[in-house]
Amino acid sequence: MSTARKLPVASAAQVRAYARRLTLRHPRALAGALALHALAAVCGLVAPRLLGELVDGVSRERAAIDRIGLAIAAFVVAQGVLTWLAHYASARLGERVLADLREEFVDRVLALPLSTVERAGTGDLVSRTSRDVDALATSVRYAVPETLIGAMAVVFTAGALVLTGPLLALPCLVxxxxxxxxxRWYLPRAxxxxxxxxxxxxxxxxxxAETVHGARTVEAFGLAAARRRRGDADIARTxxxxxxxxxxxxxxxxxxxxxxxxPVAATLxxxxxxxxxxxxxxxxVTAATxxxxxxxxxIEMLLSWLDELQVGGASLARLLGVGNVPPDRVAGGARPDGERLTARGVHYAYRPGHDVLHGVDLALRPGERLAMxxxxxxGKSTLGRLVAGVDGPRAGTVTVGEGAAVPLVELPLEELRGHVALxxxxxxxxxxxxxxxxxxxxxxxxDEEAxxxxxxxxxxxxxxxxxxxSGGETLSPAQAQQLALARLVLADPHTLVLDEATSLLDPRAARRLERSLAAVLDGRTVVAIAHRLHTAHDADxxxxxEDxxxxxxxxxxxxxxANxxxxxxxxxxxxxxQPDRTGR
Incomplete structure (x- = not known):
């Protein structure tokens, strides 16, 4: 089993409430579609009634065959036209509802805390954005309109059957x-x-996804058999x-x-x-049959699409569940009065009871370059993420400001990124x-600034x-890293946390880039996490x-x-x- 923490799933009550709100968001389109379906259903009820009258007329030798035949043909044509218009109106409404749902889901995904996305793993989020969205699209485009049509047709046809003869309607109850x-057996389990x-x-x-992305690691460490066993177990579970x-x-x-x-046999x-x-x-008897x-x-349409609605409901629960992730920051409203970053008594754990940071204290001086x-x-990268405000500490505080310091987790993301970026x-x-x-x-x-x-x-x-x-010019890993650093220069935050940000460049290129960045970022606070110790030599x-x-x-x-x-x-x-003091 994967150790990734799965994203939550919405409750059945949440799904029903959201479906009602989403459907009623377009009342005029919904009313128009319902009216067309009702008219089509009514037109479909006329032909059996006229056929019944025709049978009675023939038995009494008083049948107006031509007139009844033309009337049946007219109502059949009218039903066909109204059904087409009703399907078209339902399809338009379905696409609008689906567009609303997709946009809201994208907003929910983009609002997810970065730490939640990383802990959930790739598979859960990818399956929700692909398989669940596709399943829900099928439900919205087809299952919901067809269920709506079926329900209205059942109601009108049952009413017509009762009006034809109440006793003739009783066999349907069988x-x-x-x-x-x-x-009752199926729905709770579905x-x-x-x-x-x-x-x-x-x-x-x-x-x-893990196997594909880590293919080189799998090959280098001979993990193919273990990954195959993981794949077999996942396939068996599916x-x-x-x-x-x-x-x-x-x-x-x-x-x-x-x-x-x-019911047909019983009615006959x-x-x-x-x-x-x-x-x-x-x-x-003819009309009733x-x-x-x-x-x-x-009824067949209604029950057949019911299974698809269960699939769509489960997918909707997973999509709505993304919005149930609690925020990792609550805006406090206070504004920092400076750019000094301070960590006091910071503890952090990826798993409860297993701290990876233990009471860290660190006060950054505005404008200094600190090498970690x-x-x-x-725990260097973990501390860097806390200093950048990506994660909040389990205990302790990471604040920005001088006298009126504000915890980073109380700053909205837009404001946070103006202070510090990772x-x-x-x-x-x-x-x-x-x-x-x-x-x-x-x-x-x-363009000049870019x-x-x-x-x-x-x-x-x-x-x-x-x-x-994708589909364009391929950038090398080093160029992708340069592009990320250029974004940082353009964003112009006061404090930067660089976690191995030049690791994909060769050492000479990395040194040249760091010197160029040093000139551009002069006066800003920089926290550089690096294995190349020339970064430490150049730092303030x-x-x-350790540990x-x-x-x-x-x-x-x-x-x-200090040795x-x-x-x-x-x-x-x-x-x-023993190196010389110049770092050469």
């Missing part, structure tokens, strides 16, 4: 206990079954979940089919007896022009109008992080004089020989 029993099926698909997608929902359908559909045959039998005893005319046959179609070094897994070694190039990728950091930036930001990072790639990303201060604690803090020269952990790291980085 299928009610059967349908009621199977639906929602949970489809939720488990979607969750199993998310697990499988997550495992496949198969079991789908087998369960298939079993539900194999019980539901045969019962439905039997329920369609019984009872109708024949009533006619034999003079309680119903032959025309009434035709209505029973006619009502079977809408230490062994892998010591750049890691993981970058994404969006599909579009290079300009589009760059100015997303500051949408109002001019070009200056690229020049600040020694950009050697294509021009601003070049198409990049160096913080050594989730800052064990040493001072200048490069002072830490070498502690930093001096050992420096000697190891230079090949176990």
């Amino acid at each position: 299928a009610v206990p059967l349908l009621w029993g199977v639906m 929602r949970e079954g489809y939720l488990r099926e979607n969750a199993a698909w998310a697990e499988m997608t997550d495992g496949l 198969w079991r979940a789908e087998r369960y929902t298939l079993r539900l359908r194999t019980v539901l559909y045969p019962v439905i089919e039997i329920s369609f045959v019984l 039998l009872v109708g024949g007896l009533l006619h034999a005893h003079g309680l119903a005319s032959l025309g009434q 035709l209505y029973v046959v006619q009502i079977n179609g809408p 070094v230490g062994p892998s897994g010591a 750049v890691t070694q993981e970058h994404h190039v969006f599909r579009g022009t290079l300009r589009d990728n760059l100015v997303m950091a500051r949408p109002g930036a001019t 070009a200056a930001a690229l020049a600040a990072v020694d950009w050697d790639g294509p021009g601003l109008d070049a198409r990049v990303g 201060r160096v913080a050594v992080v 989730g604690r800052i064990t040493e803090l001072g200048t490069h020269d002072a830490l070498l004089e 502690g952990s930093y001096a050992a790291l420096w000697a190891s980085w230079h090949g176990d020989h």
